[in-house]
Amino acid sequence: MIESAYIHIPFCLSKCFYCSFVSFNKLDLKDAYLKALKKQIKAEYKNDLLKTLYFGGGTPSLLALDELKSIFECFNLSEDAEITIEVNPNDVDIDYLKGLLKLGFNRLSIGVQSFDDGILKNIGRRHNSFEAKNVIKTALDVGFKNISVDLIYGLPNQTKESFLADLKQALSYYISHISLYGLKIDEGCAFYKNMPKSLPDLDLQADMYLLACDFLKKSGFNHYEISNFSKEDMFSRHNTNYWKNNSYYGFGCAASGYCNDVRYTNFSSLEKYIENPLEKEVSHIQTKQEMLEETIFLGLRKSDGINVFEINKNFGIDFDKKYSEVLDKYSDYFVKTQNGWALTLNGMMISNDILCEFID
16 A cells, blocks of 8 residues: 655746756646646545655645645545645745645645845745745744754855854744755756856865754754754654655656556656646666665665665565675765664765665
């Protein structure tokens, strides 16, 4: 049984300069898109009892409450399901937040990125610092108990001091989760063609990450995944399902899913998806080796690492023997756990290099 589903809402009023995600300023196609989305859900969802439902984007908070409700009602949700929606600070007001809570959303992921107005302007965000602070305070006031804030480090003109100020500002509210992302400039974003000046170098980015890890640990947050920190047990259950390499539905334009050993991605063209939401841009039956590799590199993203006993049992291998060269080569970056192996903090910082070594 599949217990998680992701819904992609691919609409944005404008594109942030660093963003290469699939999103469009084509709100005139919203009605047609929602019709196609519900067609896909009706055809592919098997009425599984879901434990997590995640609305991502794009900007899901551009949808009206009744539009969200029409999608919400397509699913069979457990009583304690984690139901997340990503929101932009300037798209929501107190009535909208109350409406989300009434619908059943119990987790907010707020795209703050920074509380510095100058930086926000330089990266093309539409909100300002006041709006970011206000949406967090309002969400708490209306009754949201599980709030995650996204912050980016390595932004133009950002310093360790200004990044620490962002962290302190976020923690001045009772939020339960923080996601930290290093700035990555990929092909397809505005910064790729017009590289910003005054970018922190890789050493400074690393210093910012280490500073954040130390500060958040001292503030009572659990560093449970490379980029994610939570208070107590308020980790993202939806994303943890990914890192455990479990199955999940992916609904909507450019959404990916993993069902019955098949990894698929829906059309990334909005028009193509609307025309035929049941056809896949990519559909691939995984081999046993691919499953093994994904189990390893997804699992090593988690702070508690991988369970070697389970891997040996499920894949019929001796992990330590099969990957002895990798473990020896990066011995300073691995720590032996009760159940297997995990990356050290320094290992997390070079995780891309290390994880590539496990791919055959």
